Amino acid sequence: MKESFKSGFVSIIGRTNVGKSTIINALVGEKVAAVANKTQTTRTAIRGVVNRENSQIIIIDTPGIHKPKSKLSETMIDTAFNFIGDVDVILFVIDGTSNEIGRGDSKILEKIKTQNKKTILVINKIDMVQNKQDLLKLIDKYQKEYNFVAVIPVSATKKENIEIIIKEIEKNLKEGPAYYDIEEYTDQTSRQLVEEIIREKALKFLDDEVPHGLYIETEKMKFRKTKEKEEIYDVEAIIYCLRNSHKGIIIGKNGNMLKKIGTYARKDLENMLGTKVNLKIWVKVKEDWLNNDSIVKKFKLN
Ligand SMILES: Nc1nc2c(ncn2[C@@H]2O[C@H](COP(=O)(O)OP(=O)(O)OP(=O)(O)O)[C@@H](O)[C@H]2O)c(=O)[nH]1
Numbered sequence: 001m002k003e004s005f006k007s008g009f010v011s012i013i014g015r016t017n018v019g020k021s022t023i024i025n026a027l028v029g030e031k032v033a034a035v036a037n038k039t040q041t042t043r044t045a046i047r048g049v050v051n052r053e054n055s056q057i058i059i060i061d062t063p064g065i066h067k068p069k070s071k072l073s074e075t076m077i078d079t080a081f082n083f084i085g086d087v088d089v090i091l092f093v094i095d096g097t098s099n100e101i102g103r104g105d106s107k108i109l110e111k112i113k114t115q116n117k118k119t120i121l122v123i124n125k126i127d128m129v130q131n132k133q134d135l136l137k138l139i140d141k142y143q144k145e146y147n148f149v150a151v152i153p154v155s156a157t158k159k160e161n162i163e164i165i166i167k168e169i170e171k172n173l174k175e176g177p178a179y180y181d182i183e184e185y186t187d188q189t190s191r192q193l194v195e196e197i198i199r200e201k202a203l204k205f206l207d208d209e210v211p212h213g214l215y216i217e218t219e220k221m222k223f224r225k226t227k228e229k230e231e232i233y234d235v236e237a238i239i240y241c242l243r244n245s246h247k248g249i250i251i252g253k254n255g256n257m258l259k260k261i262g263t264y265a266r267k268d269l270e271n272m273l274g275t276k277v278n279l280k281i282w283v284k285v286k287e288d289w290l291n292n293d294s295i296v297k298k299f300k301l302n
Pocket residue numbers: 014015016017018019020021022023034035036037038039040041042043062063064065124125126127128154155156157158
């Protein structure tokens with residue numbers, strides 16, 4: 001007998017910087033969300049689709065839980081907690097190198113308890129764990145708090161045990177249709193992917209508070225054929241930052257920083273689009289946008 005087709009929605013919840021976006025990218029097999037060794041990288045809910053022969057899993061990456069410092073940050077946390085309620089399965093991601101259940105993780109646990117949803121505890125960064133006994137103790141502490149349907153230690157950067165996550169999710173899904181075309185792997189538009197890629201590079205190369213005060217807007221994205229019949233995308237984007245001094249840092253000496261961000265972003269875009277990309281980026285100042293309702297609303301995509 002043919003196996004039945006299963007589908008459903010799965011959200012990834014966890015503190016900031018535990019590796020949620022690295023996990024969604026590994027599960028989907030494409031870069032849908034920016035990854036950076038900085039806090040508060042993900043700003044909105046991002047969907048990625050995993051298509052298997054007998055299942056379709058829609059994974060939702062969410063902003064990391066942190067102490068709110070602006071309207072944007074409050075919006076991000078609301079978005080994340082919103083996705084504890086409205087899904088079939090939750091992936092609760094924690095950092096395997098921690099020894100205790102910290103304040104952020106306790107808050108997430110509380111929310112999970114109130115919803116009483118099927119939850120898989122994903123312990124990430126096990127490549128960094130020195131002492132396996134400590135890991136077992138940590139697992140024990142979490143299992144005393146909630147009856148998880150599975151506990152899976154993984155390393156998202158090394159792609160270890162990622163397939164086990166998919167198998168466990170499948171076990172916990174019900175029969176259902178494919179919601180997305182199997183060619184699609186995200187709900188992000190090309191423009192949003194451009195913005196995510198540029199922001200990822202800015203986060204990678206810029207320090208301190210500069211990258212947290214950035215948002216990117218794609219102004220133009222146009223496909224054309226050159227006279228030599230070569231396919232090319234013209235992409236133009238603006239990096240908005242909080243202050244003039246930040247603008248100077250982003251542009252850098254002789255424009256070197258902006259060139260570096262642009263070069264790395266262009267390479268990723270060429271991979272994503274499968275054509276050459278002609279990328280132009282401008283930098284503009286928009287003071288206090290982090291507390292500007294009409295801009296912050298942009299991130300309330302859920
Ligand atoms: N050593 C190690 N590092 C990892 C692993 N997974 C992710 N990281 C690193 O952890 C950092 C944060 O990763 P992200 O995926 O951006 O984390 P996030 O949870 O999405 O963060 P927010 O979007 O801010 O909530 C990056 O530098 C990743 O490369 C892992 O398995 N092992």
